[in-house]
Amino acid sequence: MPHPRTGFAALDQSHIAALSTLVGPDRASTKRADLELHARDQSFHPQRPPDLLLMPETTEEVSQIMRYANAYRLPVTAWGAGTSLEGNSIPVRGGIMIDFGRMNRILNVHPDDFQVDVQPGITRLELNKSLARYGLFFTPEPGANATIGGMIANNASGIKTIKYGATKDNVLRLQVVKADGEVIQVGTRARKDSSGYDLLHLFVGSEGTLGLITEATLKLAPMPQEFSAVLASFEDVASAIQAVVEIVGAGLEPTALEFVDKETVQALNTDKGLAFPAAPTVIMEFIGSGEGEGLQAAMDICKSCGATQWASARGTEERNKLWEIRHHTYESLVRQHPGMAQKILDVCVPVSSYPELVSYSDEVLKQHRLLGYKFGHAGDGNLHINIVHDPADDEHHERVEAANALIVRRALALEGTATGEHGVGIGKRQFMLEQLGPAVNLMRQIKDILDPHGILNPGKIFLDEG
Amino acid sequence: MPHPRTGFAALDQSHIAALSTLVGPDRASTKRADLELHARDQSFHPQRPPDLLLMPETTEEVSQIMRYANAYRLPVTAWGAGTSLEGNSIPVRGGIMIDFGRMNRILNVHPDDFQVDVQPGITRLELNKSLARYGLFFTPEPGANATIGGMIANNASGIKTIKYGATKDNVLRLQVVKADGEVIQVGTRARKDSSGYDLLHLFVGSEGTLGLITEATLKLAPMPQEFSAVLASFEDVASAIQAVVEIVGAGLEPTALEFVDKETVQALNTDKGLAFPAAPTVIMEFIGSGEGEGLQAAMDICKSCGATQWASARGTEERNKLWEIRHHTYESLVRQHPGMAQKILDVCVPVSSYPELVSYSDEVLKQHRLLGYKFGHAGDGNLHINIVHDPADDEHHERVEAANALIVRRALALEGTATGEHGVGIGKRQFMLEQLGPAVNLMRQIKDILDPHGILNPGKIFLDEG
DSSP: OOOTTTOOOOOOHHHHHHHHHHHOGGGEEOOHHHHHTTSOOSSOSOOOOOSEEEOOOSHHHHHHHHHHHHHHTOOEEEESSSOOSSSTTOOTTOSEEEEGGGOOOEEEEEGGGTEEEEOTTSBHHHHHHHHGGGTEEOOOBOSSOOBHHHHHHHTOOBTTHHHHOOGGGGEEEEEEEOTTSOEEEEEOSSSOOOSSSOHHHHHTTSTTSSOEEEEEEEEOEEOOSOEEEEEEEESSHHHHHHHHHHHHHTTOOOSEEEEEOHHHHHHHHHHHTOOOOSSOEEEEEEESOSOSHHHHHHHHHHHHTTEEEEEEEOSHHHHHHHHHHHHTHHHHHHHHSTTOEEEEEEEEOOGGGHHHHHHHHHHHHHHTTOEEEEEEEGGGTEEEEEEEEOTTOHHHHHHHHHHHHHHHHHHHHTTOBSOSSSOOTTTTGGGHHHHHTTHHHHHHHHHHHHOTTOOBSTTSSOGGGO | OOOTTTOOOOOOHHHHHHHHHHHOGGGEEOOHHHHHTTSOOSSOSOOOOOSEEEOOOSHHHHHHHHHHHHHHTOOEEEESSSOOSSSTTOOTTOSEEEEGGGOOOEEEEEGGGTEEEEOTTSBHHHHHHHHGGGTEEOOOBOSSOOBHHHHHHHTOOBTTHHHHOOGGGGEEEEEEEOTTSOEEEEEOSSSOOOSSSOHHHHHTTSTTSSOEEEEEEEEOEEOOSOEEEEEEEESSHHHHHHHHHHHHHTTOOOSEEEEEOHHHHHHHHHHHTOOOOSSOEEEEEEESOSOSHHHHHHHHHHHHTTEEEEEEEOSHHHHHHHHHHHHTHHHHHHHHSTTOEEEEEEEEOOGGGHHHHHHHHHHHHHHTTOEEEEEEEGGGTEEEEEEEEOTTOHHHHHHHHHHHHHHHHHHHHTTOBSOSSSOOTTTTGGGHHHHHTTHHHHHHHHHHHHOTTOOBSTTSSOGGGO
């Protein structure tokens, strides 16, 4: 029997034949093109194709696959849309890849409960398009068009978290297939629940290492009729963050509260032909047309915190124009540096430490001779840095990794986390012991209960899986 | 060695001497009066005093107590304010009671982060009094003046959950002493965190059965300047709940959205000399003085849903008067039935099933010849029923328990939960297998990892602990 953390059984022809029979030949593939499509996510971790691709259509099929894989010690990785950013969905030990693309249905809409039951393979945009007729939407908004299963597995969040919470705050119930094939339900459709241990949140953010999500009940919110927005430029980051703190403190409840650094504004100006001041900038969005007192109060706060320039956008149309600058940041930055790779850092700290984290990051980038664009969900203390590097230059890449490690360690020293929303995957494993201390053993014990043979997404979250 | 789920070592004189030395003699007691004070909560489960009361002042002392208790297999129960409602804090196997009353300090206020670090023994009202100077408050508002440790252990919630979430949504970081005395940290001070398994929420709501909370970082909200309110009476429960759904759907974001049945209104009228219509009633509260469009929109919705009467309260002073009816419900009902006990039921369902749950409850009460007052947090689907009974009459008490079981089972059939906010304790153990199915085994496995000798609050949550 191979050791669960160091070796697995090889996926031989008899396994491939048996597993393919479980889903039918049209939903199983060993074609190189199909496997290569599931070999990487949006990160720069080494690619690795799976040995077999399966596309189940039912929970029962997923259960049968797991029962087989568990009996024969075969690695199993789940696939949503491949948009993760820390290598979370790369099948580093090969084996079986379960692509949930065929389990992408909306099962029930409960409009009066502000809930929907879905299969995991539906994407965020598909779901919200279908929900529009009810005037409802699923609020978490990461940049990518991820699947709901992937968002739950990674506890994705994004721009609207300050108002509506992360994915974990918007999931009520899950159906999960365990490593041994058993199907369990966790959570209920009630909005509140105090019935014992919170098993629901144990699976949210577990990155497919504890079980496979086959159904979810999601909380929805009424889609606001109108939005308004403010963009304000500041002399320094400390003043910008003071405005962020005061806007939250005034109870203005923005739906977004974003930071963009001066380098990013410059890049966006160039890419989009805009002329915003090249300065630390806060962009915020509010529900409502902006005709009430809220928008004016936000602008007054920005001014009193030393904003040097500001622009407001009343109504959704004007808001959309103002949001251009933030919504297409990633694409704009990529276009500004053709042929170069961009490592996207993801750390999160208490909001009051944001200026310190930003200025420390500037120092680190300078010391390591790196170009980085800083922006993020300032209202949540979540900072991203896109560090530009030449993917073919190992020495360059090493400098990026060294800078990343220093910035993560400073976030931990500031009582923050190594990852605000991208998850641990491969890239953040090295920081878990530092962040969690002895609690890392508890994570390991929980993993060993649920997946005693270590077959579920091996090589993720835990450093001891090699 | 005694079996962990059936027997423990007796707490003999040598244990008492050794344990008393750990905290000093002035903070250890075997006096009957002290023990009796920790023998019951606010429920009617049988009283049982502990054998030894300890009042540690530091995490290190708690750790030493646990190390000793774990080595000698002594039961340990934690005590906050004794306000739980399902027997959660009754030391049913005797042993050591740890009263956190001396660990009641605010450790740090982080006003710019909207956070506070506290010890577990501080009460909700003490905490909020201290936070008032910062214009901030800890939002969960159960009826009782519980301690923060107790609120976290039971995932308490209450009236403001519809707006701000339950306790579990407002805790960011915990320091926990494990059964073996090890001190771990779970969560961080960052508002968002995707660093592996959600260990934080595993401890929230675990009722002192997985570890003892010795520190917590809580999320705070800015205290609104003004409130307004609406009270509306309806012909039937279905119309009342339709108004609840439409108010949420319109994005009006009430801070409370409460249901009170006609019997409760009558009792309150009598107790307080009020003259509200005896009818299914919805009481809602909004941030702001009510001069804007929100309050009018809420009233218009109530009218369009068939409200027969309504009253609005503009500004905090008027709101307070209107809220009388809901805020003192429990005390009013107790005064109406001197000498009688009141069993408080707690179930939660999807909001759209609330009318069905209420009408089924009426039937059950009638069949069982019981008087019950129904009210609750309708916006969350959380229903309470105060069932009046004679504590000295066993047959009466049996009818109450039979009615409770039927109502809980209907809540489960409606995809809800056996407990929205009071926890499992002793009273809801019998429903866990029905609600959770095979997931109950996962709860047991997690318990066995963290507390292999079963010494932490034995006899709670799990039916197999006798």
